Amino acid sequence: MGGIFGVISKRNCVTELFYGTDYHSHLGTKRAGMAVINQNGLFARSIHDIQSSYFRIKFEPDLPKFDGNSGIGVISDTDAQPILINSRLGRFAIATVGKITNVEELEEEFLAQNKNFAEISSGKTNQTELASHLVTERETFAEGIVYAQSRIKGSLTMVILTYDGIIAARDRYGRTPLIIGRNEDSIAVASEDCSFPNIGFESEYILGPGETVLITADGITQLVPPQDKLRICSFLWIYYGYPTSNYEGINVDDVRNRLGSIMGAKDDTPLDVVSSIPDSGTCMAVGYARGKGIPFRAAMVKYNTTWPRSFTPISQSTRELVAKMKLIPNYSIIKNKKVAFCDDSIVRGTQLKNNVKALYKHGAKEVHIRISCPPIIYPCPYLNFSSSRSPLELITRKFIHKVENAAPADIYKYSCDSCPEYARMVEYIRSKLNMSTLIFNTVQEVVQAIGLPKESLCTHCFDGTGHDT
Ligand code: SF4
Incomplete structure (x- = not known):
């Protein structure tokens, strides 16, 4: 960005x-x-x-x-x-x-x-x-x-x-x-x-x-x-921003924490512990633990000593290797546990799939993924985020185009969290990435957590709205 x-x-x-x-x-x-x-x-x-x-x-x-x-x-x-x-x-x-x-x-x-x-x-x-x-x-x-x-x-x-x-x-x-x-x-x-x-x-x-x-x-x-x-970008609070930053006077960590507590309070899945994919999922996981009333533990820890940042390596396979090497799972927390992991968003899903695989390999009984924002369906036309990727690289669009073969005019149904199309898409992502359960926050919950009126926020990448030019 x-x-x-x-x-x-x-x-x-x-x-x-x-x-x-x-x-x-x-x-x-x-x-x-x-x-x-x-x-x-x-x-x-x-x-x-x-x-x-x-x-x-x-x-x-x-x-x-x-x-x-x-x-x-x-x-x-x-x-x-x-x-x-x-x-x-x-x-x-x-x-x-x-x-x-x-x-x-x-x-x-x-x-x-x-x-x-x-x-x-x-x-x-x-x-x-x-x-x-x-x-x-x-x-x-x-x-x-x-x-x-x-x-x-x-x-x-x-x-x-x-x-x-x-x-x-x-x-x-x-x-x-x-x-x-x-x-x-x-x-x-x-x-x-x-x-x-x-x-x-x-x-x-x-x-x-x-x-x-x-x-x-x-x-x-x-x-x-x-x-x-x-029309301020709501994704600033979800992903881009540093936790100590404030936009329109609203703190990033506070919003991520609320996104977690809102989800934790409504989630009745039986779980032992909540953790995060560091760093961006951590503020949310702390809030989720509070909302659900279960402990937060650092089940995946970034090896900051030599992997403080993955400098954009050229190939996808090198990127995946870097992502894998810098996160170390903690056996003692994961083994035989039903673990919820909080993350900011799912774009392609590749890294998350590898993380889920690693968690099972290290003994997790169940891996439940909780995402702080809704599924990303529309590429961003305003900032260099998902705009640099073709829409088909988004895991949501892969499902919509390749599996459902939906007409372009019907895409909005996949962003409507009460529609059957949305439920099918979430189930596709869950099974594709081999998760026990998968829950996204809704656009309304994002708006609630930020605390600005919906019409003051851009939520275009989730629901296609906020499209003033
Ligand atoms: S579409 Fe809007 S909410 Fe999404 S990243 Fe771009 S500016 Fe932010």
Whole structure:
């Protein structure tokens, strides 16, 4: 999905920029970048591939070349960024989060006007460069951002580093968050406010959907007011977000905990113990234990000493090997037990199938899987999540297309948790992955756990709704 961070200060703020950006590393796996306006007034920039190493390891040697009071950083799924632009609006650096789904259409339009694209990412036009072209179509940054947001299909949140300050613009429907933080002499803006506490910032303001602000070391000026309609991604709370982060003031761990307790309270399956597939299922499992009144135990433990993160290995078989090697099952907890395992979601189901197999191999009597969200049926058109996969890679779509041969118009029936089609699909997944039982939370339960009105949330990947463009 990616994350962005920016900071401006009355003093050198490269350290805050470095660590603030690093605290977004859980959101992306491919590229990262930082850009700073140095004391000499020149832009300095670094971009690295972070598929084979950590952000900090890659960027630490670059720090001597950064020496400024303002900068932006990004963890990016695809694009090499920030992009440096010299335009009629002046020189600037821009970084974005989100997904433009009409890249080809906009690209053709610009090429027909004899405009060029300098950056190619993974063989495609760099969407951050495309955004910069759209922004510079107008007389001011504020007008340009409004214009860009009106032309973009998908969603795009951006930070722009200029000589006048940092411009922060949340996407039109607020699908991705932007939060402002402050300490005594600096102001920061971040996708994740978990980046604030350890670098001395306190959250101060949440940008509304489509809102744009100019941040200087002295304060914040609103350039574009927020619009009314919010469609924040519900999957932020389920999977993307760090447990200590807050979106719209609602904490991620709290929501995951509620998702677990809601399910535990309604689940009458006889069970001995609940555990999680670490790390993302753990907050839910703690809540589930409370809701059901059974103990939580760490039946699968991640070997953090040498497997802290699986750097996107190239092949599926290597990915599976890494997933298997880094989780160690605990015999003493599993053997002869009826164990419930909480996990955030099922996409393809491959890893979960291997985990279930390992649990039986290590003596579990029954393996019951509890998933914090509903089945994912629709690819995400707004962020780089399931959008990068073909719909048929989703285990749900495999069933719908290959087994049921359902007409496209009937797909919604599989997201209706009271419909027989939904029950057949869940049973297919259960038996395919060899689980004793399988329960998903419903869309209504996700909405209840988050606590925002349904119409303020995007739940498109579960039920196909929230589809404003
Ligand atoms: S489709 Fe799913 S992942 Fe994408 S923005 Fe909506 S809720 Fe989030």
